[in-house]
Amino acid sequence: GAVVSQHPSWVICKSGTSVKIECRSLDFQATTMFWYRQFPKQSLMLMATSNEGSKATYEQGVEKDKFLINHASLTLSTLTVTSAHPEDSSFYICSASAQGASSPLHFGNGTRLTVT
Amino acid sequence: GENVGLHLPTLSVQEGDNSIINCAYSNSASDYFIWYKQESGKGPQFIIDIRSNMDKRQGQRVTVLLNKTVKHLSLQIAATQPGDSAVYFCAENIMGQNFVFGPGTRLSVLP
Numbered sequence: 001g002a003v004v005s006q007h008p009s010w011v012i013c014k015s016g017t018s019v020k021i022e023c024r025s026l027d028f029q030a031t032t033m034f035w036y037r038q039f040p041k042q043s044l045m046l047m048a049t050s051n052e053g054s055k056a057t058y059e060q061g062v063e064k065d066k067f068l069i070n071h072a073s074l075t076l077s078t079l080t081v082t083s084a085h086p087e088d089s090s091f092y093i094c095s096a097s098a099q100g101a102s103s104p105l106h107f108g109n110g111t112r113l114t115v116t
Numbered sequence: 117g118e119n120v121g122l123h124l125p126t127l128s129v130q131e132g133d134n135s136i137i138n139c140a141y142s143n144s145a146s147d148y149f150i151w152y153k154q155e156s157g158k159g160p161q162f163i164i165d166i167r168s169n170m171d172k173r174q175g176q177r178v179t180v181l182l183n184k185t186v187k188h189l190s191l192q193i194a195a196t197q198p199g200d201s202a203v204y205f206c207a208e209n210i211m212g213q214n215f216v217f218g219p220g221t222r223l224s225v226l227p
Contacts, residue, residue, distance in 0.1 A: 006159070034214070041124050043205060043217045044160070093159045101212025102148045107159035 001027050002098040006108025013084055014116055021079045021111045023094030029074035030096035034105065035067075038091040047092075050077040084115040124203060126222040135193040139206030139218045144187060146208035150215070151180060151191045154203045163191070163204075193223075201225045 003026040013019050023033055031052045036044040048069055049057040056069035066088075068080040077096075081088055091112050095105040129135045141149065147168040152160035166173045166180045166189075173180050179192040189206050206218040 004159075043219050046214055049214065095159075102209055104150055104162045104165055105207075105215060106162065107152075109159045110157070112157070 002104075002106045003027055004094065004096055004106045004108040006094055006111055008111055009109060010112040010114075012114045012116060015085055016083055018080055018082045019084055019113060021081075021092055021094070021113075023077045023079070023096070023108050025075045025096045025098070025106075028096075028098040030077075030098070031074060032100075033071060033077040033094055033096045035069065035077075035079050036093045036095065038093060038110075040091075044093065047079075050079075052077075081113065084113070086115045089113055089115045124220050124222045126224055128224045128226055129196050130226050131196060131198060133196055135191075135196045135200070135223055137191045137193075137204050137221045137223065139189040139191075139221075141187050141189055141206065141208045141218070142216065143208060143210055144184070146210050146216075148209040149180070149182060149189050150207045150209075151178075151189075152205045152207060152217075153200075154205060154220075156202075160205060196223075196225050198225050198227070 005024045007022045033050040035047045037047050038044050047062045050069045050071040052071045058064045071077040091110050093110040095107040097103050150165040151163040153163050154160045164175045164178050164180050166182050171182050177194045181190045203220045203222050205220045207215040209215050
């Protein structure tokens with residue numbers, strides 16, 4: 001149980017275009033999902049907390065107008081990287097908890113974004 | 117941005133030996149801890165968790181030890197196998213707030 005599906009697994013786009021990444025909880029409902037960014041050989045950095053039916057909470061230094069998050073249902077959150085640039089190339093991972101706070105986060109398999 | 121030249125600490129163990137991966141956590145108020153395993157190109161996978169009211173917890177081939185006095189967490193893997201090769205992250209949580217992840221350790225299993 002507690003499966004999180006992320007799509008696409010990889011994407012290549014040109015500078016200036018936008019890319020949407022989907023994160024779905026397949027067998028549970030998630031009022032809160034989390035988006036992380038991971039550079040090579042580094043740890044996970046929380047970008048934002050996605051809240052169903054309300055605005056996302058962004059971490060300090062993360063541009064909310066560049067990384068648009070929508071959490072329209074209890075099983076789907078999307079991250080849109082707008083006007084992507086090469087420095088946005090990274091591994092983006094979503095997660096959700098099936099049982100709320102202080103319970104394990106279950107992660108999607110990540111999306112490798114390459115901006116050319 | 118990306119830290120060029122940064123490399124993960126690496127632990128190399130012989131297949132069949134036991135592995136011990138260590139983590140120093142940052143906040144003495146943290147009350148919930150998780151170990152994750154991340155294989156190349158994949159998302160982190162839950163291994164085992166422990167709450168602050170315990171100092172040891174065992175799973176299948178894995179044991180987590182918590183020393184709150186020195187804010188130290190360790191993951192022991194018994195009879196390490198090639199499939200255990202991955203990067204391992206500890207994560208700490210304070211009263212339901214966001215998880216904070218450690219820097220990670222790469223485990224390399226030698227044949």
